[in-house]
Amino acid sequence: MTGTTYSHAPGFVAGDRPQIVTSRFEYEDSYTLERALATDGYAGLRAALSRSATEVHDEVKAATVLGRGGAGFPAGTKWGLTPAGVWPRYLVVNGDESEPGTYKDRLLMERDPHQLIEGCLIACYAAGLSQCFLYIRGEMALAQERVAAALNEAYAAGYVGRNILGSDFSLDIVLHWGAGAYVVGEETALIESLEGNRGMPRLKPPFFPAAIGLYGKPTIVNNVETMANLPWLMRNGSAAYTAIGSATSPGTRMVAVSGHVKRPGVYEIINGTTTFRDLLYGAEFCGGIRDNNELKAFVPGGGSAPWFLPDQLDLPFEGRLIGAAGSMAGSGAVMVMDDTTDIPNAALTLTRFYAHESCGKCTPCREGGTWLMRILDRVVAGQGTQRDLDQLLEVGGTICPGDFPHASSERLGLAAVPFPYKMTTICFVGPSAYTPVHSALTLFRDEFEAKLVKRTFIPVTAVSVSETEAAL
Amino acid sequence: MSRLTEDNVRVAHEIISHYPRSRSATIPLLHLAQQQDGYVTNDAIRHIGELVGATSAEVLGTATFYEMFKFEPVGKYLVNICRTMSCALMGGEELMHHAEHRLGIKAGSTTPDGMFTLEHAECQAACTEAPTLQVNYRYRFRVTPETFDALIDDLAAGRLDSEIPAHGTVARIRQHIPAERGVGAVPPEDATNAPSWMTVAEAPK
Numbered sequence: 182m183t184g185t186t187y188s189h190a191p192g193f194v195a196g197d198r199p200q201i202v203t204s205r206f207e208y209e210d211s212y213t214l215e216r217a218l219a220t221d222g223y224a225g226l227r228a229a230l231s232r233s234a235t236e237v238h239d240e241v242k243a244a245t246v247l248g249r250g251g252a253g254f255p256a257g258t259k260w261g262l263t264p265a266g267v268w269p270r271y272l273v274v275n276g277d278e279s280e281p282g283t284y285k286d287r288l289l290m291e292r293d294p295h296q297l298i299e300g301c302l303i304a305c306y307a308a309g310l311s312q313c314f315l316y317i318r319g320e321m322a323l324a325q326e327r328v329a330a331a332l333n334e335a336y337a338a339g340y341v342g343r344n345i346l347g348s349d350f351s352l353d354i355v356l357h358w359g360a361g362a363y364v365v366g367e368e369t370a371l372i373e374s375l376e377g378n379r380g381m382p383r384l385k386p387p388f389f390p391a392a393i394g395l396y397g398k399p400t401i402v403n404n405v406e407t408m409a410n411l412p413w414l415m416r417n418g419s420a421a422y423t424a425i426g427s428a429t430s431p432g433t434r435m436v437a438v439s440g441h442v443k444r445p446g447v448y449e450i451i452n453g454t455t456t457f458r459d460l461l462y463g464a465e466f467c468g469g470i471r472d473n474n475e476l477k478a479f480v481p482g483g484g485s486a487p488w489f490l491p492d493q494l495d496l497p498f499e500g501r502l503i504g505a506a507g508s509m510a511g512s513g514a515v516m517v518m519d520d521t522t523d524i525p526n527a528a529l530t531l532t533r534f535y536a537h538e539s540c541g542k543c544t545p546c547r548e549g550g551t552w553l554m555r556i557l558d559r560v561v562a563g564q565g566t567q568r569d570l571d572q573l574l575e576v577g578g579t580i581c582p583g584d585f586p587h588a589s590s591e592r593l594g595l596a597a598v599p600f601p602y603k604m605t606t607i608c609f610v611g612p613s614a615y616t617p618v619h620s621a622l623t624l625f626r627d628e629f630e631a632k633l634v635k636r637t638f639i640p641v642t643a644v645s646v647s648e649t650e651a652a653l
Numbered sequence: 654m655s656r657l658t659e660d661n662v663r664v665a666h667e668i669i670s671h672y673p674r675s676r677s678a679t680i681p682l683l684h685l686a687q688q689q690d691g692y693v694t695n696d697a698i699r700h701i702g703e704l705v706g707a708t709s710a711e712v713l714g715t716a717t718f719y720e721m722f723k724f725e726p727v728g729k730y731l732v733n734i735c736r737t738m739s740c741a742l743m744g745g746e747e748l749m750h751h752a753e754h755r756l757g758i759k760a761g762s763t764t765p766d767g768m769f770t771l772e773h774a775e776c777q778a779a780c781t782e783a784p785t786l787q788v789n790y791r792y793r794f795r796v797t798p799e800t801f802d803a804l805i806d807d808l809a810a811g812r813l814d815s816e817i818p819a820h821g822t823v824a825r826i827r828q829h830i831p832a833e834r835g836v837g838a839v840p841p842e843d844a845t846n847a848p849s850w851m852t853v854a855e856a857p858k
Contacts, residue, residue, distance in 0.1 A: 191779075191782055191794055192779065192781045192782050192794075234850060234851055266847075268844060268845050268846060268847055268848070269839075269841055269844040269845070269848075278778050279775070279776055279778060280776070281737045281738050281739070281775075281776040281780070282738065282739055282776070282780050283776075283778065283780070284778035284779055284780060284781075286778075287778045287779075306850065309847060309848050309850075309851040310848075311844060311848050312673065312836075312838065318778070319680075319684075319719070319721050319790075319823065320721065320733075320774075320777065320778075320787065320790050320823075321778070321790070322789075322790040322791060322823045322824055323791075323792075325823065325824035325826075326824045326825060326826040329824060329826040329827055329828045330826050332828050333826075333828060333829055336829075336830060336831055336834045336835070337831070337834070339834070341834075342830070342831075342834035342835055342836060343833075343834055343835065343836055348850065349849045349850050350849075350850040351836045351848075351849070351850075352836065353671070353830065353835055353836045353837070353838065355671045355672065355828070355830075355838075356828040357677075357680075357681065358680070358681065358684070358823070358824070359680065359719070360680050360683065360684065360719030360720070360721040360722055361719050361720035361721040361722075362718060362719050362720065363775065363776075374680065375677055376674070376676060376677055377674075377676035377677050377678065377679030377680065377705065377707070377715055378676075378679075378714075378715055379714060379715055379718035380718060380719075396673060396674060396841045397841070398841050437780055437781055438781065439739035439742075439743075439780035439781045439783060440738070440739050440742045440743070440780075440783075441742060441743075445739075445780070445781035445782075445783075446781050447781060480738070484737070484738060484776070514780070516738050516739050516742070516780070518742065522742065526741075527738060527741070527742065530736065530737055530738045530741040530742075531737070531738050533736075534737050534738075534775050534776065537775060538775065540718075
């Protein structure tokens with residue numbers, strides 16, 4: 182296998198590919214201001230400040246930097262959705278990474294906090310945002326320490342704060358941290374949490390955070406990786422950015438591949454053109470399934486994404502194509518299951534996650550997610566009945582009425598149902614509890630049936646007690 | 654049961670000064686209280702309410718939403734073993750089974766000597782290094798029964814004290830905004846003009 186790993190960045194695998202966000206990862210001291218300055222650090226900020234805010238905004242729009250948090254909405258377009266003339270406007274950077282299978286923001290925060298800070302500065306300059314809050318997941322102690330230290334360095338050196346680099350651009354970046362709640366990764370829940378409340382999502386539409394967000398003011402919520410793209414973009418221009426990747430998904434993106442592969446890792450891949458086959462079997466990526474086993478199924482875009490079968494291996498990692506095929510690119514996390522995997526149990530690990538993380542605001546998620554978990558738990562424990570399997574789909578139907586997205590399968594004669602689904606909840610936690618159940622049950626129903634309790638009907642009159650016990 | 658100490662009140666005021674509204678400091682202050690006492694006491698909740706301008710019930714309401722906050726003492730070391738998909742695929746459940754035997758407690762409880770609390774955790778964002786665990790939110794990757802036992806031995810003997818602080822302390826480095834460099838947080842109702850660098854007037858949309 183090719184590719185380089187570093188003991189100071191466990192999980193990350195560098196390759197012979199363009200590096201937009203991971204270029205400093207090779208250095209052990211990549212998180213220091215000294216290293217950042219020796220390797221073009223804050224040059225993107227200088228380039229941005231030499232132009233007008235509108236020009237910088239246009240450059241980001243021209244590059245079509247897709248949001249890397251999950252929804253894939255273009256950042257430049259999002260910045261333009263704030264209502265004209267309403268101030269102040271805020272930037273909230275979402276570093277509450279906790280989608281199952283996903284980790285890239287943690288590496289970007291731990292390994293290159295100055296790149297993130299520089300990206301935040303560029304975004305605030307371009308969109309006229311007057312304060313930035315960097316919300317880091319509570320459990321990520323090292324990321325919090327690295328970002329805090331980097332902010333202290335950057336303030337002292339004049340890169341953050343009043344009159345940055347002698348310009349009239351002034352900005353405070355505040356490090357904020359959570360305390361353990363998956364749902365806070367949803368942007369309106371993130372805002373609630375930042376206001377000091379329980380992290381429950383707000384009802385939207387009609388008002389999205391860009392119109393009414395933090396403290397009721399226009400607020401842009403962007404993912405850490407999205408911000409990390411901006412310094413390179415400012416240094417090299419949108420033409421260089423769009424020259425990498427596909428027309429609809431330019432640049433690179435961070436993808437974590439975990440589970441039953443020979444070399445699980447986080448890779449910065451060329452966006453939109455790298456296929457799942459490349460990722461799972463390529464020598465520069467995972468190098469095949471562990472022990473040369475057969476691939477059974479894989480989750481393409483984080484725990485919330487409907488599952489794919491080996492039939493989908495030749496799809497490129499591109500949001501629209503994955504969506505049309507019945508799943509989502511999501512947060513860039515592939516979880517691989519080989520043929521030794523107990524599928525109902527694997528589905529349970531995800532459904533339990535979402536049931537556990539339900540904030541309790543919407544009934545279909547709070548009650549439905551818990552039902553799904555309990556029924557599935559019963560089935561996995563060998564106590565389920567045929568009725569339980571139908572009940573799983575029925576409960577799912579109350580969270581997501583109508584057709585639910587799934588992949589096509591030649592073997593099962595299934596045609597793909599494209600993403601997304603309809604939902605009766607405010608956010609995606611509820612549907613995500615159902616997704617693994619639906620995928621597993623649609624694609625591998627026989628494995629569930631094999632676990633059902635075997636009950637033999639015995640007429641009461643015909644047998645003695647001892648025979649009944651023997652039959653059971 | 655204690656309120657925040659004088660030193661910590663100073664830290665609290667610094668944290669509050671970073672936000673346009675003081676209520677936003679609620680979660681950071683709860684962490685501060687937990688750092689001081691190892692868990693969040695009722696007195697600390699009342700004190701935080703006074704500091705941020707909220708009722709005790711509001712602060713408690715926020716605090717109970719988040720899993721990291723504990724309302725009764727836990728072990729010096731909180732051991733969280735991940736059980737979400739990638740870790741489960743790579744032996745997370747077996748690791749928990751081993752941990753329960755090694756520590757002699759079930760997940761969700763504390764050893765009688767008050768050293769270790771064992772908990773199931775959901776995805777820790779280190780999925781390629783499965784199975785993973787965190788001790789007081791410090792990672793251990795690709796944990797085997799052998800490395801788990803060695804970790805417990807090291808913790809019990811105090812050999813990891815410099816790397817892993819006692820439960821309650823998450824980040825050991827705080828952000829400080831120097832007065833001469835900071836812009837200062839302004840309540841949103843007092844900042845209704847366009848920022849100075851936005852020189853081009855916006856056309857109404």
